[in-house]
Amino acid sequence: MLVVFAIILVALVLFVTELLPIDVTAILVMVLLMVLGVDGVVNFTEISTAEGTSGFSNSATITVLAMLILSSGISQTGVVQILGRKMSAFAGNDLDKQLLATIGVSGPISGFINNTPVVAILVPVVSDIAHQGKTSPSKLLIPLSYASMFGGMLTLIGTSTNILASDVSARLIDHPFSMFEFTKLGIVVLVVGSLYLLTVGHRLLPERVPVDEDYVQEYAIEEYLTEVVVDANSPLVDTTVDDAIDYVEFDADILQVVRDGEEFIEPIGQKTIRAGDLLRLRAGRATVQQLVDRETVTLAGNPQTAADIEPDEVSDRTLVEIVVPRGSFLVGESLESSTFRQRYDATVLAFRSRGETVRSNMDERRIRVGDTLLIQAAPDSIDRLSKNDDFIVAHEPEEPDYRTEKIPHAAAIMVGVVGFVAVPWGVVGAALAGLTSIGAFEGLSALSLPILVTALAGVVAMVATGVLRPTEIYDAVEWDVIFLLAGIIPLGMALEQTGGADLLGSLVAATGAYLPVLGVLWVFYLATGLITGVISNNASVVLMLPVAVETARQIGADPFAFVLAVTFAASTAFLTPVGYQTNLFVYGPGGYKFLDFVRVGAPLQLLLSVVTVLGIAFFWGLSPA
Missing domain, CATH: 3.30.70.1450 (Regulator of K+ conductance, C-terminal domain)
Incomplete structure (x- = not known):
């Protein structure tokens, strides 16, 4: 047990410090569990080699892989981007409409397409809406990320966390999630969270990217942009741009060459420099002064805006x-x-x-x-x-290359993937058999398939119908997520098998002497949210679910209620930019500071902790069935 706790501690430190990529950390965890396991040096972790590598064959891992491919197929058709353009036309210059359009599109879509690619697709769309509507992107991009998290809780396939939690729940309490298991609570979370963002949230967001500033001013790089003229006796004369500046000695880049009124931008690496050329450099003042002191160049000025370094004859932005x-x-x-x-x-x-x-x-x-x-x-x-x-x-291409003719195929495939899982075929078959007296209808129950099977079938259908090319299915997979899942799933098993989950559950269950069951449930929600803020959402689910289930058993509560609380908390990580990948996607384009997520996310996390816990108690109850 102590060895497993030590491995968890090492993993947490590496997740937080990012000394290793998260997928490499997960593989390290897997290796440690096996080396210290049944087939390793000593039997400390009680994990065999087969169990240590079981994450790769786990149904959750394969389902997430398939869903990432399906989401890529949907994005290739351009249907999300088309919806984005329609929301741009609706939003105009009104901030309330821009927020409503951003939340109204990203939320519902994220219930049926993995929310991570949804945000990746919509970041350029929303950024363009902000710039065209004279609004700071900072006002819209965090709401985009948060709304996608709300939407991810509408269905089983909205986020990889749900799929993983379903698999762990099936192992611990024999209760996997159905497709719309928690949709009713997900709708409540979506509505409450959206109202918060529309009324309070956006007021807490500062305009980190001022509306009227361009990229040069936004990044404050004016003092790093310099125009110089090449002297007649300069050693730069007759050298190529690539060879002109020793990049080891000088921290500088030649951005443009201007000759006889003509401006040349990338690719200019092989362009030969002549005396009298005007060079636009990215370089600090000290570097420029060194070049001037060596009689290499003469100062000519400083570009102050993006327009100053974007040639007039270039039709698109540079x-x-x-x-x-x-x-x-x-x-x-x-x-x-x-x-x-x-x-x-x-x-x-x-x-x-x-x-x-x-x-x-x-x-x-x-x-x-x-x-x-x-x-x-x-x-x-x-x-x-x-x-x-x-x-x-972070902006849409002028002439996007989408397969719009494949939208009907992609939509039909996704309906099939969801439909075969969601429809209660046994009930339908029994009803039809009763109405028609045809017993064969009772065989419809065989059509009930797990999401793993329908998702893989959907991948095959995507390729067969031309929505995706065969080579694109490999590029669509976020392999670091797959290795993360494969590495941390055995860690959850080790926590369970060594009694670590029992011990932690007993410690938390002791709070039951002072708190009602609803209070203990709320504590688990908050704890999971805090942990997810510093490690990945998938890792927090694997670590927290065994403890939550054991705690529920010891205080006589329904374990499924605790499973739901942990799942919702892990899938709605608002407190930090590093707890959830969609937050990282908007971090830079919004110009945010770390505390911006705390300022907007902390009240939202607290609000939804109350809403979610009360919703679980109302819809499912807290007493064992």
């Missing part, structure tokens, strides 16, 4: 923000080691990381999930970036 999601090749890399500029003919001017804006010495900084890069690139490079799953480009 400055854009990109968000780094989980699974991107950039995660854990630096700009130098990832060769980002060479791959995409793009220059990073600045980036935001966990609320900090980095403008200098960027090449060696490790990039993390949720970091937002401000880049300059040619329009075709930006289009390539927008089509790459390694990035979320």
Whole structure:
């Protein structure tokens, strides 16, 4: 038991500090459990090799994998983006309408498409709505993330946390979730949470990104942008842009070359510099002064706005923000080691990381999930970036490449995936048999299939109908999430088998002497919410559910009520930007500080803790059946 607690402590420290990526931490946990398990060095954890690797074959892991692919198929059709454009037309310049449109689209959709890709799709749509409607994106992007969490609690498939919780619930109390098991409470949470965001929440959000400021002013990089003229005797003459500045010696980038009134932007790496060329640099004052002192260049001025560094003849924007999601090749890399500029003919001017804006010495900084890069690139490079799953480009492409003709196919497939699970075929068959006296109808109960089977069938159908290309199904999977699930599922089993869950349950159950069952349930909701704020939502479910079930048994309460409380709390993590992936997606584009999530999320978390706990008591009761 102590060994398992020690492994949990190590995992928590690594999750919080991000010394290792979360998926690598999960694999480390899996390895430790097996090395210290039945087939390992010593039998401390009571986990065999088969149990240690069971997370890979677990139905929750495979179901999440399939749902990620299905969500990708839906996004390829452009149906969510089309809804986004309609909400843009509805919203106009009215903040209340913009909020209503953002919440009204992201919430319900997230009940049927995994909420993580929904936010990834809608970040550029909502950012464009904000800019076109003269509203700060800061007012809309946290509501977008929170609304997607509300919507994720409408159905079993709204979020990977629900699917994992269903699997753990089936193992602990033989009660997996049905498709619409908690939809009635999910609707209550969606309505209450939406009303909070529409009335109170947005008033607590500061305008971190001022309405009238462009990217140059927003990132405060004016002093890092300089225009210089190449001297006649400069050593830069007759060198290419790539070779012109020693990047090891100088922290600088050549953004543009202006010659005879013509402006050249990326790709300019092989362009030869001539005397008299005007170069637009990203460089600090000290670096520029060194170049001037060496009689390399002459100062010419400082660009003050984005318009100053975007050529007039370029029809599309050349400055854009990109968000780094989980699974991107950039995660854990630096700009130098990832060769980002060479791959995409793009220059990073600045980036935001966990609320900090980095403008200098960027090449060696490790990039993390949720970091937002401000880049300059040619329009075709930006289009390539927008089509790459390694990035979320924070504005919609002018000519999106969607498979709109496949919308009916994708919709029919999703209806089939949900329908075969949701419809009570046994009841329907018995009713038809009774009405028609045809006993064969009773065989309809065989049509009742688990979500694992229908989701995998849906993946096959997506490829067969051309909604997805075969090679795209691998790119659609967030492999770090899959490895995270595979690694932490055995940890929950170890907590259970070593008696750790019993011990923790007994300690919490002791509060039953001072609190009613409803109070203990509320404590579990709050505890899960706090834990989820510093580790992943999936990890908190695996750790908290065995303890919650054991506590319920010891105080004579219904374990399923406690399962629901933990599930809802883990799936609605509002307190920090790192507790839930959708919060990370909006962190950079909204220009938020860490405390912005606390300011808006803490009252919401407290409000929904009361609503959810009372809802569980009302709909399901707290006494064992």
